[in-house]
Every structure is written in structure tokens, then in C-alpha cells.
Amino acid sequence: MELGLDVEEQDGTTVLAVRGEVDVYTAPRLREKLVELVSQGKYKIVVNLEGVDFLDSTGLGVLVGGLKRLRSHDGDLTLVCTQPRILKVFEITGLTKVFAIHDTVEAAVAG
Amino acid sequence: MELGLDVEEQDGTTVLAVRGEVDVYTAPRLREKLVELVSQGKYKIVVNLEGVDFLDSTGLGVLVGGLKRLRSHDGDLTLVCTQPRILKVFEITGLTKVFAIHDTVEAAVAG
């Protein structure tokens, strides 16, 4: 199972595009990537979930951990997601109130 | 598992387009369709395998049976197939020598 992780800079914001399935097997790679970006001083991160086919609670946990880490640097982690089945996981868990979720990368970068 | 079976007439030839997986579970439906066409007096049949993802020996058997049935009516059953993984099954079993296999429906209809 492959997890695609592509990083791009846009107007001073780091956009991390995730592709594939985020689960207990692949989530550690997402966590490492977020830790790496923070250690490089990237404190404004947009995680683009549009290419994600599956996201479970382990993936949610990694995103919560990332947000916490960034907040501690006065940064932010926001999301791009329009897929109903992925949004649903945020809704059920109430995390739509924790994350800013945008429809497009442009909107997310504009903040 | 769905097997798609679409029938079309082209210049006096019946083109049967097969989609999906042809195996022990779905092959009976292919057989029934061929029997039905023959009983309707369709003796020139082109089976288009371009939409087939998987074909096993049960599928081969149904095609051999169809060819035999049509030959007994002085008809013919020819194939359209360019996918290497499907062609391979005909090659290994030597059935490339039994069936006329064409690259396009047009070529098959032209005979």
C-alpha cells in the first residue's frame, strides 16, 4: 500500500498533498513528514486530502497531533477536503470544529 | 461480480461486447447469451474482448463451444483482442490457432 506525499510551497504556505489510504500502516509516514516539515520551520501547512481514498482514526490522530505541534509554534494546519466520505469521518468525530476545512487549495492558502 | 454483455449489429454481423471478468461464476451468462444469439439465427458473431479484465479456462471453453455451435450452422465466431494479458491465455493454450483474433471490431466485421 503506497501513501503519496507531495510537498509544494505556495505563497509562503506549505501544501502537503496526500494520496492513497491513510491507516495504521501508512499514518506513521504522514506523521514523519509533518514532523520533518515543522523541523524545517514550516509552520503554515495545508494538508490536501483530495487524493485520499481512505482515512481512519489513526490518520485523524496524526492530523490532530500535527495541528497541536504547529499551534505550539503559532502556526496552523488546515485541510482541503470535499469528498463526502472523508468529510464524514471529521463530522462524526466532531473534528470539523477543530480543523479549518477548505474546498480548494487556493482557499486554504489564502486562509 | 458483474459481466457486461452488449449486443450490436454491424453490417450483418453481430458484435457481442464483453466487459468484466469471465470466470466460472460469470461464464454461464456468456454461454447463455451465445446460445440465445444462435437461436435467433445470428451465425456471424464477433466477440469483443477489449473490455475484459480477466478470462480463465472456463471462458475459453465457452468460446470454443460457441465456435463449434456456429460452425455447425456454417457460421463463425471471431474475436477482437489486443490486451496482452488476455491474448496470452489464448497463446498458452494454442487457441490462437483455433480463433481468428482481430485488432479492431471493424477488422473483425470485415472478416
Place this chain on the structure above:
Amino acid sequence: MSIEPVIELEIPARAEYVGLVRLVVSSLASGRRALAEERIDDLKLAVSEACTNAIEAHHDVDADERVLVRCAEADDRLVVSIRDKGPGFDPDSLPEHPPVTDPDRLNFERGLGIPLIRTLVDEVSFDSSSAGTSVRLVMFCEPVSFDDEIDLTLDDLAEPDLG
């Protein structure tokens, strides 16, 4: 309602095999016309969460242990059970998270699996002891389902119209 023969899938208790379990369950569920795509996704996620827990339960025990997934198909339901030989737990006394509006919420990366399972499937039951845990998930397949019942308003529950 007759319970149909069962599919059994046994995997090593390792994270890399959860995807395979999802594949099997969603393939079986896709064969059910009565089950909408959205509900297949729900079942897939619930099974994945339960499998993840089963695998994690073995981390402290024996990495060579195995997780057994059984899928039974009946006319009106799909039943998936996930069994591990981990240390067991009490599903009714799990810690609660701070409300999502509390900044302290960010200190909790875990504990979302079982709440998700409870929301996603029609029925869930846990059978857990120190010898292991079995989680049983039920998804009804009939068009007239649970959801419709829940959507009943008080008016619907009033006296039947005898006219």
C-alpha cells in the same frame, strides 16, 4: 432469515494487513445490491478500526499472534466479526475526550476508533476477556433500514390513522 456460509480471513497481527481486510469486506459488501456505496464505506471503516485495535492489542502480547475476520452474509444483513487474542478491555469504561471546543482536545490523538465504530454500523457488540476480544459488527442491507426508524418523528409515533 438464514445465515449464509461464512468467509474467514486470518491475518498476522500486523498493520500492513489491515488494507487486505478492508479489500475483502468491501468486495463482499459490493456484491450486495441493497447496500448503498456510502454504507459500504461505513462498514469498511468500522472493520478497519476494529482490525487496527485487534492488531494493536497484540503488540504487547505476541507479534506472531493472528487476527481472525469472519464475514457472514444473510439475506438482510452482513455480519463481520474480528477476533484477537490480546489482553482484552472494557468497552464501557473508556476515557472520554474533552469537548472539541476545549483547546485541551488537541492532546488526544487516540480514542476515536470505538466511537466511530459505534456510529458507523447498525449494531456492534464486544465480547472481551483476558483471553481476547471479539467485536461483532452488523450492517443491515434491506432498503427499509434502521435509519428510517430513527427518522420517525413523534408524530409518526402517534395513534395510527384508522381511516
Place this chain on the structure above:
Amino acid sequence: MSIEPVIELEIPARAEYVGLVRLVVSSLASGRRALAEERIDDLKLAVSEACTNAIEAHHDVDADERVLVRCAEADDRLVVSIRDKGPGFDPDSLPEHPPVTDPDRLNFERGLGIPLIRTLVDEVSFDSSSAGTSVRLVMFCEPVSFDDEIDLTLDDLAEPDLG
């Protein structure tokens, strides 16, 4: 070479479940970088043929019987075995088909499964008795494989160049 833990999939002996077996095997095989897509297709077809035979073997016995598929992963190979409790057979005394150029060939719709299996995988062995049959298929995953060996010409087999 260590044999890794095994995946077991048990299905009812019914045609509708062969697709599930293919899905599981090709998903496992796809996880192996060393296995080219073409060889995954070969393994998938061979497993499918063996499963079909296992299921058909039960038609005369007991429709409630089950077929067990085990997949073992090792560094250099994938091993898939398919076990049934059918009446058994002798793989070495199967009838031969007329040559494909013989018009009589069209009278034979069956009997292609085992020849296909033998061609598609690197190793196959049958263990069959009146209590059932077990077919073991081996696919090597290393880049330097069987094919290269078979491609050796007589020249290659001549005395080594000691220069």
C-alpha cells in the same frame, strides 16, 4: 530464506467466491516490488484455475464444503496453496486434447485449467487423495528468476570461459 506468516482465506465451495480469492492474491502479490505486473496476472490466473477446480470437486460431494487458500510470503517467493475435500484425482493421467489443428479440437471445452497452471507459475505440486486435494503454487519474486535459466541456450551450457 524465512517463510513469513501466512494469510488464510476460507471460502464456501461456490463459484461466486473465486473472484474474492483472486482479489486477495493479487493484492498480496502487488505488495511485492520484485514481482512484475505480468507475473501477478499469471499467478492470479493460476490460483483462479486451481480454486475453480477445488470448487467443482465439491459439486459431487457436499455443497457446504469449504475451500482453504493459504498464502505464504518469503523473501524470494510467494506460495499459494489451495485445498479442497473433494474426491481427488490423478494429475498425471489427465486426458490429452486433440491438436489445435484438428477440427475435433472443438469438442473439448474443458481440460485447459491444469495445463495453464503448469505454464503460468514457477513451481506446482499436487497432493491428492480420496480425502481431498491440495495444490501448491510457487512464484519466485527475485529479478533473476526461472525464466532466465530456461532461456539458456546450449551455448550457455558449454564449458565455462576460463579466460
